[in-house]
Structure formats: C-alpha cells, structure tokens
Amino acid sequence: MLLESLEVHQFRNLSGKVFWHSNLNIIYGDNGQGKTNWLEAIYLLATSKSFRTSRPQETIRFGANLAFVRGRVRQSEAVSRDLQVTLQGNSKLLFVNGKKEQTSAYLGQLQVIAFTADELEVVRGAPEARRRFLDRGVLALHHAYIQTLADYNQVLRQKNRLLQEVAEGRLAVERARELLLPWNEQLAELGTEIHCARIDYVKRLNAVFEKKLFGREEVTIRYLSSLEGKGDLSDYRLLLTERLNLRLPAEIAAGCALVGPHRDDLEILFDGRDIRAYGSAGQQRSALILLDLAALSVYHSWCGEYPLFLIDDIDAELDRKRIGHLLEYLEGRTQTFITTSKADLIRGYSSDQQVALYEVKEGLIVPSSSEGVRAASQMEGVFRSLS
Amino acid sequence: MLEYAEPVTKLIDEFKRLPGIGSKSAQRLAFHIMRLPEADVERLIDALQEVKRKIRLCSECNNLTDVDPCRFCSSPTRDRSIICVVEEPYNLVAIEKTRSYRGLYHVLHGSLSPVRGIGPEMLRLDNLLARLKPENNQGVKVKEVILATNPTTEGEATAIYLSHLLKPLGVRTTRIAMGMPVGSDLEYVDEVTMDKALANRHEI
Numbered sequence: 001m002l003l004e005s006l007e008v009h010q011f012r013n014l015s016g017k018v019f020w021h022s023n024l025n026i027i028y029g030d031n032g033q034g035k036t037n038w039l040e041a042i043y044l045l046a047t048s049k050s051f052r053t054s055r056p057q058e059t060i061r062f063g064a065n066l067a068f069v070r071g072r073v074r075q076s077e078a079v080s081r082d083l084q085v086t087l088q089g090n091s092k093l094l095f096v097n098g099k100k101e102q103t104s105a106y107l108g109q110l111q112v113i114a115f116t117a118d119e120l121e122v123v124r125g126a127p128e129a130r131r132r133f134l135d136r137g138v139l140a141l142h143h144a145y146i147q148t149l150a151d152y153n154q155v156l157r158q159k160n161r162l163l164q165e166v167a168e169g170r171l172a173v174e175r176a177r178e179l180l181l182p183w184n185e186q187l188a189e190l191g192t193e194i195h196c197a198r199i200d201y202v203k204r205l206n207a208v209f210e211k212k213l214f215g216r217e218e219v220t221i222r223y224l225s226s227l228e229g230k231g232d233l234s235d236y237r238l239l240l241t242e243r244l245n246l247r248l249p250a251e252i253a254a255g256c257a258l259v260g261p262h263r264d265d266l267e268i269l270f271d272g273r274d275i276r277a278y279g280s281a282g283q284q285r286s287a288l289i290l291l292d293l294a295a296l297s298v299y300h301s302w303c304g305e306y307p308l309f310l311i312d313d314i315d316a317e318l319d320r321k322r323i324g325h326l327l328e329y330l331e332g333r334t335q336t337f338i339t340t341s342k343a344d345l346i347r348g349y350s351s352d353q354q355v356a357l358y359e360v361k362e363g364l365i366v367p368s369s370s371e372g373v374r375a376a377s378q379m380e381g382v383f384r385s386l387s
Numbered sequence: 388m389l390e391y392a393e394p395v396t397k398l399i400d401e402f403k404r405l406p407g408i409g410s411k412s413a414q415r416l417a418f419h420i421m422r423l424p425e426a427d428v429e430r431l432i433d434a435l436q437e438v439k440r441k442i443r444l445c446s447e448c449n450n451l452t453d454v455d456p457c458r459f460c461s462s463p464t465r466d467r468s469i470i471c472v473v474e475e476p477y478n479l480v481a482i483e484k485t486r487s488y489r490g491l492y493h494v495l496h497g498s499l500s501p502v503r504g505i506g507p508e509m510l511r512l513d514n515l516l517a518r519l520k521p522e523n524n525q526g527v528k529v530k531e532v533i534l535a536t537n538p539t540t541e542g543e544a545t546a547i548y549l550s551h552l553l554k555p556l557g558v559r560t561t562r563i564a565m566g567m568p569v570g571s572d573l574e575y576v577d578e579v580t581m582d583k584a585l586a587n588r589h590e591i
C-alpha cells in the first residue's frame with residue numbers, strides 16, 4: 001500500500017496538501033514547526049487515533065470547529081481510495097471515497113507502524129506497553145482479535161468487581177466462589193485464545209528478527225507467560241484453569257484478578273541482559289526499531305505488502321551509521337516517513353532518486369528537493385489518469 | 388423564567404425521561420402532541436393506560452402478557468418438554484420469527500453483571516426451577532433447556548451459571564451456537580442466522 005497524497009485542514013497547526021514519494025520521505029525543519037504533526041496526521045488517517053493524545057478532538061486547531069485529514073491510498077495497481085477522518089466537536093467521522101463508513105469497515109485500509117517517543121515505553125516501560133505492542137501486531141493480521149481482547153477485558157472487569165465486593169465484606173466468600181465460576185470459565189477460554197495468538201505472533205517475529213542489524217550486540221525476544229514455571233504450558237487452557245482454581249484464595253485476599261495473560265510480558269534481552277534495566281537509551285531505541293522492522297516483515301509475509309513506517313525524530317538517539325543501516329534495509333520495502341531537525345542528515349540524500357525532502361515551517365510543508373517536486377508532479381499525473 | 392408555559396415544560400420533561408429521547412426530540416414530540424386533534428391524544432392516553440393496566444408477567448415464563456398464563460404457556464400445540472431461556476421479551480420475538488421453534492420460553496429479564504450490580508437473585512430464575520417438575524408442567528417432564536442468552540460476556544456468564552444449576556437436576560442443557568456476530572444482541576440477529584444458531588446448539 002502506498003500513501004500518494006495527504007490533505008490536511010485545521011489539524012493542529014497544519015493546512016495544505018502534499019504528494020509523497022513511494023520510498024523515503026524526509027520531513028525536516030526546526031523544532032516546534034510541526035514536523036511531528038505531519039506524522040500524526042498520517043497516523044490519524046490510518047488508525048483514526050493520535051499517537052500523542054487519547055482525545056483526538058484536542059488536535060482541532062484552536063478556534064476552529066472541525067479538522068480533517070484526507071489521503072489517497074493506492075491499494076494495488078488499479079485501485080486507489082480516498083480515506084478521510086473528520087474531527088468535529090466530540091465526534092469523529094470516517095469516510096472512504098466520500099462515503100461515511102463504520103470504524104470496523106474503515107480500519108485496516110491503511111496500515112502503519114510508528115516509531116515515536118511514546119512508543120519507547122515498549123523497551124523501557126511497564127509490561128503493559130509490550131503487551132499492547134504484541135496485541136497491535138496480532139490485530140493487524142486478525143481483525144476479529146479485537147473482540148477477543150474486548151471480551152477478555154470485560155470479563156476481567158466483572159471478575160474484579162466481585163473480588164472487590166468480597167474484600168469490602170459485601171459478599172460472602174462461599175457465594176463469591178459460585179459467582180466467580182462463570183467469569184473464570186470465560187477467562188480461561190478467552191485467555192487461552194490471547195495466549196496462543198501472542199505466542200504465535202512472537203514466533204513469527206522471531207523468524208524474521210534481525211538480531212544484529214545495528215552492530216555486534218544481539219537482541220533477543222521471548223514471550224514470558226506469567227504461568228511459566230507453574231506447570232505444563234503446552235496445555236495452556238488446562239494449566240490456566242488449574243491456576244485460576246488454585247489462586248482463588250490469593251485473588252480474594254488481593255481483591256483483584258492475579259491469574260491470566262493480562263500479567264504476561266515480552267522479554268527483550270540485549271546480549272542476554274534485560275534491555276529495560278541495563279540498556280542505554282541508544283540500545284533501547286535500536287531494539288525498538290528491530291521490533292518494528294520485525295513487525296513490518298511479519299505483516300508483509302502475511303498480507304503480501306508492507307505497512308507504512310513512520311519514524312519520529314530519527315536522529316535523537318540513532319547515530320549516522322545506524323540510520324544508514326536502517327534506511328538501506330527499508331529501501332524497496334516500506335514507504336517510509338521520517339522527521340529530523342538535523343540539516344546534515346538531509347545533505348547526504350539531496351541528490352538521491354529514492355528520496356523526497358520536505359521542509360516544514362510553521363505547519364506549512366514544502367517539497368525542497370528537485371526529487372520531491374518531481375515525485376509530486378508524477379503523482380499528479382497518476383491522479384489525472386485515474387480520475 | 389421558563390422558556391415555555393408550565394404544561395408544555397412538564398410534557399417536554401416527561402418525554403426527556405424516556406430512553407433515547409434527548410432535549411430536541413422531546414421538544415419535537417411535545418409540539419407534535421399539541422398539534423394533534425383531541426381524539427388522537429385520547430387514543431394515545433388509552434394505549435398508555437391499557438398497557439400499564441393489562442400487561443403483566445406470565446407467572447410461568449415471565450413473558451409480557453395480557454392473559455396469565457401467556458399464549459405460549461397455555462397453547463396445546465407447543466412442546467412442553469423443551470424450554471428456551473432468553474434475556475428479554477424481544478429476544479423471544481427474534482426466536483419466534485424463525486417459526487421453527489415449537490417449545491416454551493423462559494424470560495430472565497436481564498443477565499449477570501457484577502459491574503451493573505445484577506446478581507442471580509435479580510434474575511427470574513425461581514419459577515424456571517419450579518417448571519422442571521412435571522407436576523408444575525401439566526405432567527410433562529422437561530427434557531431440554533436451551534440457553535439462548537445473548538452472545539455477550541454477560542449472556543455467556545448467565546448461560547454458564549444456569550448450566551451449573553440445571554445439570555445436577557438431570558435435564559439436558561444446550562447453548563445456541565455462536566455462529567452469529569459475536570458481541571451482538573439477539574435482537575439484531577436476522578431470522579436465518581437465528582434459525583441456524585438454534586439448529587446447531589450444543590451441550591454446555
């Protein structure tokens with residue numbers, strides 16, 4: 001898939017339309033000019049969400065009553081679609097070719113993987129961020145997984161409420177055992193689905209993982225079930241059911257659910273040591289890029305195409321050599337969008353055919369290399385021949 | 388000061404109490420009522436009062452009815468040996484539309500949800516257990532209970548809870564097949580899908 005163009009209206013400080021290069025797009029400019037906003041706009045178009053705020057309405061320009069991002073996505077040789085996300089007041093409207101669509105019908109037409117400051121939680125934050133990384137990956141391959149996740153979380157909420165009532169003395173322990181049963185049965189069923197989906201996904205990641213792309217240090221990953229060492233993981237459903245029964249007194253004492261895949265983690269090791277505790281900021285960023293590259297590959301081997309890859313502030317922790325390795329690896333694979341404030345990074349690419357450069361000043365984006373302009377006019381030609 | 392005369396405000400406020408009616412709709416409805424001929428308004432009032440006066444729950448199956456027992460429970464052509472358990476009266480309607488189910492019903496009027504404060508004691512279960520005894524069922528032994536609660540986590544929990552309650556009583560307990568859009572309400576399932584779900588029910 002290819003994002004051919006993007007039109008932005010009153011989204012943060014942005015406005016205007018830009019045509020993108022099919023390989024590498026470098027968006028540069030001084031800090032605070034709106035480079036990241038352009039990535040955020042692409043991310044919004046793909047996911048209908050922002051990677052910076054859980055309230056996309058905050059992204060409507062101050063004083064305006066609506067904002068939209070509209071993009072033309074090439075799905076195949078002959079098929080292009082116009083996607084649009086409109087934010088108005090507290091509502092979000094999604095359009096495909098000008099027709100309003102349900103979220104479920106809209107999502108999945110444009111896949112992105114974003115490397116951003118928030119995303120660094122995966123390599124240095126709590127296990128929750130790593131579980132989210134895995135679940136996002138599974139979701140890109142199996143849309144129905146969203147229902148499994150939603151149901152699992154709903155069951156957890158119901159179970160936690162019962163456990164809380166026992167803790168507060170409003171429910172007798174014996175009665176609670178009886179009432180917890182239907183929720184634990186569902187937890188075992190849904191938990192097994194989630195466990196198996198994540199195990200399978202990590203297996204796929206491992207099969208394509210470029211352990212040493214950035215140097216001699218080896219990055220390894222492994223799914224870390226919270227039931228590891230507690231019995232036979234090969235029959236997870238049986239083990240989970242056993243643990244749910246066995247740990248019930250502990251759960252009642254704690255007043256919350258202690259057993260299930262919501263306690264699992266993804267172990268990320270850097271030369272055998274936990275990246276979270278022992279990795280430098282640079283090593284952590286490298287490891288996250290490796291994870292993202294693996295996710296790109298897994299998606300490609302499943303769907304036959306690459307998602308877009310967005311890299312915010314590429315030079316913050318990666319040195320020139322690593323950036324070079326990375327971009328070389330990506331060439332011919334993904335349509336990549338990177339932001340940088342370092343002018344010397346751009347200089348190396350100014351004559352390259354495979355790159356378009358864009359300068360951002362106060363939200364406005366201007367193709368600044370002859371290649372960028374050429375890409376834009378070629379795309380314009382494609383548009384004309386299609387419309 | 389009120390924007391409208393007192394009786395108008397009162398009517399708008401009453402409409403606003405109804406589910407799914409916001410300020411604008413309430414206002415629109417109130418103005419519609421004011422434009423109606425007196426006879427139409429009388430008819431509406433009658434319908435409201437009649438439903439309140441005449442409709443109650445069937446003492447056997449808890450379905451909404453104007454006669455007790457309801458038309459299903461007193462019908463000589465329905466198979467009394469099989470009971471289909473649903474959450475709400477409109478779920479019953481969805482199954483009835485298939486025209487392939489000939490047994491009786493039982494309406495729980497809800498599903499288990501600790502978060503919403505709904506426990507088993509708030510569901511209408513007592514008369515379900517009573518009906519399983521032949522002496523309470525015109526001498527007919529109940530052979531099967533179909534659990535047709537919604538395919539949501541609450542509906543599923545309710546079905547599991549009931550199956551644990553019913554199995555020790557020696558009655559065959561089945562769950563309708565989940566070949567329908569998961570997370571959806573039985574209310575929105577079309578007849579063909581519902582028919583398949585009933586036909587493919589399995590032991591629980």
Ligand SMILES: [Zn+2]
Nearest residue numbers: 445448457460
């Ligand atoms: Zn009845």
